[in-house]
Amino acid sequence: MTIYDISKQAGVSIATVSRVLNGSANVKPKTKKKVLDIIEQCGYTPNAFARGLGLNSMNTVGILCADSSDLYLAKAVYYIERNLRAGGYHSVLCCTGYDPEDMKASLSLLLNQRVDSVIMVGSTFIAAESGDNQYIKDAAQQVPIMLLNADLDCPNVYCTMCDDFKSTQDATLALLNKGINDILYLYNSNSYSGKKKLNGYQSAYLMKDVPLNKQYQQFFNGTHEDIDGVCKFLNDLHKKGLEFHAVVASEDMLAAGAIKYAKANNLSVPDDLSVIGYNNSILTTCSEPEITSVDNHLETLCSQLVKTCIGTLLGEEMPQKTIFSGELVHRASTAL
Amino acid sequence: MTIYDISKQAGVSIATVSRVLNGSANVKPKTKKKVLDIIEQCGYTPNAFARGLGLNSMNTVGILCADSSDLYLAKAVYYIERNLRAGGYHSVLCCTGYDPEDMKASLSLLLNQRVDSVIMVGSTFIAAESGDNQYIKDAAQQVPIMLLNADLDCPNVYCTMCDDFKSTQDATLALLNKGINDILYLYNSNSYSGKKKLNGYQSAYLMKDVPLNKQYQQFFNGTHEDIDGVCKFLNDLHKKGLEFHAVVASEDMLAAGAIKYAKANNLSVPDDLSVIGYNNSILTTCSEPEITSVDNHLETLCSQLVKTCIGTLLGEEMPQKTIFSGELVHRASTAL
DNA sequence: TTGTACGCGTTATCAT
DNA sequence: ATGATAACGCGTACAA
Numbered sequence: 001m002t003i004y005d006i007s008k009q010a011g012v013s014i015a016t017v018s019r020v021l022n023g024s025a026n027v028k029p030k031t032k033k034k035v036l037d038i039i040e041q042c043g044y045t046p047n048a049f050a051r052g053l054g055l056n057s058m059n060t061v062g063i064l065c066a067d068s069s070d071l072y073l074a075k076a077v078y079y080i081e082r083n084l085r086a087g088g089y090h091s092v093l094c095c096t097g098y099d100p101e102d103m104k105a106s107l108s109l110l111l112n113q114r115v116d117s118v119i120m121v122g123s124t125f126i127a128a129e130s131g132d133n134q135y136i137k138d139a140a141q142q143v144p145i146m147l148l149n150a151d152l153d154c155p156n157v158y159c160t161m162c163d164d165f166k167s168t169q170d171a172t173l174a175l176l177n178k179g180i181n182d183i184l185y186l187y188n189s190n191s192y193s194g195k196k197k198l199n200g201y202q203s204a205y206l207m208k209d210v211p212l213n214k215q216y217q218q219f220f221n222g223t224h225e226d227i228d229g230v231c232k233f234l235n236d237l238h239k240k241g242l243e244f245h246a247v248v249a250s251e252d253m254l255a256a257g258a259i260k261y262a263k264a265n266n267l268s269v270p271d272d273l274s275v276i277g278y279n280n281s282i283l284t285t286c287s288e289p290e291i292t293s294v295d296n297h298l299e300t301l302c303s304q305l306v307k308t309c310i311g312t313l314l315g316e317e318m319p320q321k322t323i324f325s326g327e328l329v330h331r332a333s334t335a336l
Numbered sequence: 337m338t339i340y341d342i343s344k345q346a347g348v349s350i351a352t353v354s355r356v357l358n359g360s361a362n363v364k365p366k367t368k369k370k371v372l373d374i375i376e377q378c379g380y381t382p383n384a385f386a387r388g389l390g391l392n393s394m395n396t397v398g399i400l401c402a403d404s405s406d407l408y409l410a411k412a413v414y415y416i417e418r419n420l421r422a423g424g425y426h427s428v429l430c431c432t433g434y435d436p437e438d439m440k441a442s443l444s445l446l447l448n449q450r451v452d453s454v455i456m457v458g459s460t461f462i463a464a465e466s467g468d469n470q471y472i473k474d475a476a477q478q479v480p481i482m483l484l485n486a487d488l489d490c491p492n493v494y495c496t497m498c499d500d501f502k503s504t505q506d507a508t509l510a511l512l513n514k515g516i517n518d519i520l521y522l523y524n525s526n527s528y529s530g531k532k533k534l535n536g537y538q539s540a541y542l543m544k545d546v547p548l549n550k551q552y553q554q555f556f557n558g559t560h561e562d563i564d565g566v567c568k569f570l571n572d573l574h575k576k577g578l579e580f581h582a583v584v585a586s587e588d589m590l591a592a593g594a595i596k597y598a599k600a601n602n603l604s605v606p607d608d609l610s611v612i613g614y615n616n617s618i619l620t621t622c623s624e625p626e627i628t629s630v631d632n633h634l635e636t637l638c639s640q641l642v643k644t645c646i647g648t649l650l651g652e653e654m655p656q657k658t659i660f661s662g663e664l665v666h667r668a669s670t671a672l
Numbered sequence: 673t674t675g676t677a678c679g680c681g682t683t684a685t686c687a688t
Numbered sequence: 689a690t691g692a693t694a695a696c697g698c699g700t701a702c703a704a
Contacts, residue, residue, distance in 0.1 A: 002680090002681055002682090003681065003682065004681080012690075012691085013690065013691045013692070014681090014682085014683095014691090014692095015683090015684085015690070015691060015692080015693095016689085016690060016691075018682070018683060018684085019689095019690085021682095022683080026689055026690085027689070027690085028689060028690090031689080031690085045447075045448045046448075046681080046682070047389070047450065047680085047681050047682065048448060048449050048450045048682095049385055049388035049389040049392070049394065049450060049680080049681080049682085050389050050680070050681030050682035050683090050696090051681080051682050051683075052385035052388065052389075052682090052696095053383070053385040053386050053388075053389050053680090053681080053682070053683095053696050053697070053698090054681085054682045054683045054684080054695080054696055055682085055683070055696090056385070056696075058385065058449075060428075063429070067414065068404070068410060068413060068414045068417070069410050069411040069413075069414035069415075071407070071410075071618070074404060074405050074407075074410035074413075074414075075405040077404060077405075077410075077429070078403065078404045078405035078410075078431055079405075081404070081429050081430070081431050082431055085430065085431075085445075090428050090430075090445075090449060091428065091429050091430075092396075092426050092427065092428055092429075093399070093413070093417050093427050093428075093429040094417070094421065094426075094427075095414055095417050095418055095421075109421075109426075111381075112381045112382075112384060113384050113394070113426060114383065114384045114385060225618045225621075227618065227621045227622055228621055253618070253622075256622045259624075260624065263624055282407070282561045282563065282589070282619070283618070283619075283622050285561075285563045285564055286563055286592045286619050286622045286623055287622055287623075287624075288595075288596065288599055288623075288624055338696090338697055338698085339697065339698065339699095340697080348674075348675085349674065349675045349676075350675090350676095350697090350698080350699095351674070351675060351676080351699085351700080352673085352674060352675080354698070354699060354700080355673095355674090355699095357698095357699095358699080362673060362674085363673070363674085364673060364674090367673080367674085382697080382698070383696085383697050383698070385696080385697080385698090386680090386696070386697035386698040386699090387697080387698055387699075388680095388698090389679095389680050389681070389682085389696090389697080389698075390679080390680055390697085390698050390699050390700085391680090391698085391699070392680080
C-alpha cells in the first residue's frame with residue numbers, strides 16, 4: 001500500500017495525497033475528506049524509510065548510555081525517552097559499557113544510522129584528557145550532541161547538569177559543621193561528574209580549614225551492585241586502623257554498603273556513623289535506617305535536556321550550558 | 337558524499353562500489369582495494385535511509401516496555417539491547433506506561449516506523465480478556481512479535497518466559513514444609529505473570545491440603561518504589577488483626593517493605609517472620625537481613641529471546657515458546 | 673569482472 | 689487547488 005494506491009483510488013495525484021498527509025493548506029476540504037476516507041479505509045501509513053530518505057531525517061535521536069540497567073542511568077534513559085517521544089522523536093538506545101573504544105564505536109554506529117542528534121547519558125563519556133574527547137567534537141560536526149551531567153566546551157555540544165561540586169560540598173559541610181571531621185569520602189567513578197564530587201568534598205575541608213587526609217578518600221573498585229563488597233571494603237579499612245565517623249558517598253549503593261558495615265560492627269547510625277548517599281534512589285528507603293541523600297533532580301535535568309535538544313533541532317538558539325542545583329534530602333542516617 | 341562520488345573517484349560504477357560495500361564475491365582484489373581506499377579516505381558511509389528504502393528494513397527492532405526505570409524491566413531492556421546490537425540490530429526503545437491505550441498507540445508507532453520486529457518486555461501487555469490482545473495479534477501479521485514473561489497463542493508471536501507459577505509454588509511450599517501455614521502473599525500486578533505467581537501460591541496450599549484464606553492474598557496498590565507504603569500497608573493489616581509469620585512477595589520491593597515492617601514491629605526475621613522476594617535484585621542485599629528471593633535468570637531469558645527474534649528474522653524455524661525455571665536463592669530472611 | 677538502468681515511496685518544485 | 693516530475697541514495701537484475 002503506497003501513496004500511489006491511495007492517489008488512484010481517490011482519483012487525485014500523489015501530490016495531493018502528500019499534501020493531505022502533511023496538513024498542507026491549499027487543499028479543497030472536499031478533496032481532503034475523500035483522501036482521508038480512503039486512507040482510513042485502507043489503513044495506509046506512509047513509508048518511514050522513503051520519507052526519511054527525502055527529508056534526510058527520521059526524527060530519531062540516539063541515546064548513548066554506558067549501562068541502562070544501572071539504577072540512576074535507567075531513570076535518566078526513561079525520562080529522556082518519554083520526553084523525546086512526547087516531542088515527536090524516536091529513541092535509539094545504545095548501551096556501550098565502560099570501555100572507551102566501545103563508546104566511540106557506538107557513537108559511530110548511531111551517526112551512520114543518521115540519527116538527528118545524540119544524547120550522551122552520564123559523564124563516563126567525557127575523558128579527563130581533552131584529546132580523548134575528540135571523537136565527541138568530531139561527532140558534533142554532524143549533529144548536535146547533548147550531554148547529561150557532563151561538561152565539554154565545543155560548538156554544537158550542549159550540556160545539562162547538576163552542580164555536583166556544590167552538592168557534595170554542602171553535604172560535607174553539613175557534617176563538618178556538626179563537628180565531625182573524620183569523614184570518609186567513598187567513590188567509584190573518575191568520570192567528570194565523579195571528579196566534581198570529589199572536589200566538592202575537598203573544598204569543604206578547605207573552607208573549614210580542616211586538614212585533608214588522602215587516606216579518607218577511598219576509591220571502591222567493584223560493580224555497581226556489590227553492596228556486600230562495599231561493606232567488606234570498609235571493614236578492611238577499619239581493620240587497618242582507619243577511624244571515621246561519617247561516610248559521604250558518590251552513589252547511594254556505596255552508602256547502603258556503609259550502613260551494612262555499621263550494622264556488622266555494631267555501630268549506631270547516626271550516633272557512631274553518619275552516612276550520606278547520592279542520587280536519592282530507592283536504596284535510600286530500602287536501608288535501615290533510611291539514608292540521607294543528594295537529590296539531583298534528574299527528572300528536571302532530563303526534561304530540560306530534551307527541550308534543548310528539540311529546540312536545537314528546530315533551529316532555535318539554545319543555551320550551551322544549563323546547570324541545576326542539587327538538594328540534600330534528610331533522613332535517619334544523619335542528625336543534621 | 338554518496339555512492340556516486342565514490343564511484344567517480346574510483347573510476348568504477350556504483351554497482352562495483354555497492355558490491356565492495358556489501359562484501360559481494362565477484363570483484364577483482366585490486367579494484368576492491370582501490371574502492372576501499374577511496375571510501376576510507378573520504379570517510380564515506382552509506383545512507384541508511386536509502387538502504388532501508390531499498391531493502392525495506394533498517395535492521396531495527398522495537399522494544400516496548402511499560403517503565404524502563406523499573407529495576408527489573410531496566411535490566412531486561414539492557415540485556416535485550418546488548419544482545420540485539422551484538423546481532424547487528426538497532427533498538428528503538430518505547431516506554432508506554434501502564435495505560436492499555438498508550439500501549440496500543442506505542443505499538444502502532446513502532447510499526448509505522450517499520451521496525452523489523454517488536455519485543456514486548458513484561459506481561460503487562462497481555463490482558464486477561466483474550467479480546468483485548470487483538471492489537472498484538474494484528475501486529476503479528478506485520479512483523480514477528482516477541483514476548484518476555486508472557487504467553488499468547490498466536491501465529492508469529494514468540495514467547496520466552498520463566499515458570500513463575502512453579503517458582504512461586506516452590507517458594508510457598510518451602511515455607512509450608514517448615515510448618516509455617518499463615519503465609520501472606522503480597523502482590524502488585526494482575527498481569528499474566530502476576531496471575532501465574534498468585535496461582536503458584538494457591539496451588540502450594542492445595543498440594544499440602546492447607547486451607548486457603550483470601551485474607552492472606554493482599555494486593556498492594558502503589559508505585560513500584562514505595563517501600564514505606566508497603567510497610568504501612570502491612571502495619572494496617574497487622575492492626576486489623578491479621579496474623580502472619582511469613583510473606584511471599586511478587587517483587588523484591590514488596591519484600592523489602594515486609595522487612596521494614598518487621599523492624600518497625602520488633603519482629604525478628606526470620607524467627608517471627610520469614611520473607612521471600614522475587615527477581616533477586618539489588619534490593620535483596622540492600623535490606624538487613626538480606627532477602628531470600630527467586631532468581632528467574634533474566635539474562636538467560638533475554639539472550640534466548642533475542643536469539644529467537646533474530647532467528648525468526650533470518651527465516652529460520654524457531655520455537656514458539658521457550659520456558660526456563662526459576663531458582664530460589666537462599667538468604668538470611670528465611671531459615672529453610 | 674564490471675556497467676546500465678530501474679525501482680524503492682516519499683517530498684518538493686514548478687507548472688497549470 | 690491540483691498535477692507532473694525531479695530529486696533523495698541505495699541494491700540489484702540484467703546486459704555486456
